[in-house]
Amino acid sequence: xxxxxxxxxxxxxxxxxxxxxxxxxxxxxxxxxxxxxxxxxxxxxxxxxxxxxxxxxxxxxxxxxxxxxxxxxxxxxxxxxxxxxxxxxxxxxxxxxxxxxxxxxxxxxxxxxxxxxxxxxxxxxxxxxxxxxxxxxxxxxxxxxxxxxxxxxxxxxxxxxxxxxxxxxxxxxxxxxxxxxxxxxxxxxxxxxxxxxxxxxxxxxxxxxxxxxxxxxxxxxxxxxxxxxxxxxxxxxxxxxxxxxxxxxxxxxxxxxxxx
Numbered sequence: 001x002x003x004x005x006x007x008x009x010x011x012x013x014x015x016x017x018x019x020x021x022x023x024x025x026x027x028x029x030x031x032x033x034x035x036x037x038x039x040x041x042x043x044x045x046x047x048x049x050x051x052x053x054x055x056x057x058x059x060x061x062x063x064x065x066x067x068x069x070x071x072x073x074x075x076x077x078x079x080x081x082x083x084x085x086x087x088x089x090x091x092x093x094x095x096x097x098x099x100x101x102x103x104x105x106x107x108x109x110x111x112x113x114x115x116x117x118x119x120x121x122x123x124x125x126x127x128x129x130x131x132x133x134x135x136x137x138x139x140x141x142x143x144x145x146x147x148x149x150x151x152x153x154x155x156x157x158x159x160x161x162x163x164x165x166x167x168x169x170x171x172x173x174x175x176x177x178x179x180x181x182x183x184x185x186x187x188x189x190x191x192x193x194x195x196x197x198x199x200x201x202x203x204x205x206x207x208x209x210x211x212x213x214x215x216x217x218x219x220x221x222x223x224x225x226x227x228x229x230x231x232x233x234x235x236x237x238x239x240x241x242x243x244x245x246x247x248x249x250x251x252x253x254x255x256x257x258x259x260x
Contacts, residue, residue, distance in 0.1 A: 010198045017191035020184045027181035034170035034177070038163045040113070042120030043155035045127035050151065076102050076114070083118055091125045091145040108157065117156055124152040 043049075084098045101121075105114050128148040132138035236259075238245050243254035250259055 007198075010195045013191045013194035017188050017195075020188035020191060024181050024184040024188060027177050027184060030177045031174055031181065034174050038166040038170065040116065040163050041159065042116050043124065043152060043159055045124045045131070045148070045152075047131060049155065050128065050131070050148075072106055073102060076105055080105065080114065080118055087118075087122050087125065091129060092141075093145050093149065094141065094143050095146045096149050104153070110160070113160065120156065121149065121152050124148065124155075 081098060081102065084101045087093075088096065088098055088101075105117065109117050125145055125148055128151075129138060129145065132144055138144055236245050236247060237243065238252035238255060238257055238259065240257040241252060241255040243252055245252055245259060251257065252259060
């Protein structure tokens with residue numbers, strides 16, 4: 001019965017240890033995953049976005065330009081100015097000018113996301129214009145592409161906010177995931193104790209001989225009783241006169257003969 005309980009305890013502990021080890025690995029993977037950059041998806045044009053649009057009708061706000069950022073503006077202009085101008089001309093933007101887009105890139109878009117904005121903006125306008133042409137709602141000089149640009153600006157800002165929220169959530173998860181990994185590692189160590197103890201006990205039992213294998217020690221037999229008569233000095237007589245003498249006598253007491 002004891003062996004059966006030990007066997008059950010061993011397998012339960014091994015199962016628990018395996019689960020703890022897997023959990024530890026996944027927790028560590030989750031910790032490492034939080035150090036990667038958050039996924040960023042450039043907004044795509046869709047009819048639903050156009051239908052649910054509540055963006056203000058105001059045009060790009062060109063006020064409040066930071067006059068101290070002329071160097072940054074020059075760098076952005078040199079890098080993206082030609083591409084922005086090409087998009088403005090291709091889609092006949094009326095109120096959205098190249099300078100407006102550059103100023104928004106400097107003030108609102110992180111430097112590592114500016115390329116995403118330019119490429120996504122062009123794709124958004126292309127899909128939006130194709131939809132308006134299909135539905136025959138695109139008219140000349142009706143500022144439709146300017147409105148699509150405003151929609152994309154709001155959608156892009158929302159994507160940036162979502163990325164920021166995701167990064168904050170990942171940072172908050174790191175301590176919890178790391179603590180979970182440590183706890184599971186400790187649980188794995190504890191769960192492995194029972195199988196080790198069972199193995200030690202098994203080895204101990206295997207090394208000591210069983211009672212049936214121990215050779216029987218023969219019982220000691222009592223020595224035969226010593227006969228007192230065997231050591232009794234026999235009665236002797238003088239060989240010369242036949243007088244009685246003892247074993248200790250050297251000479252016969254009657255005739256004086258030597259008894260040695």
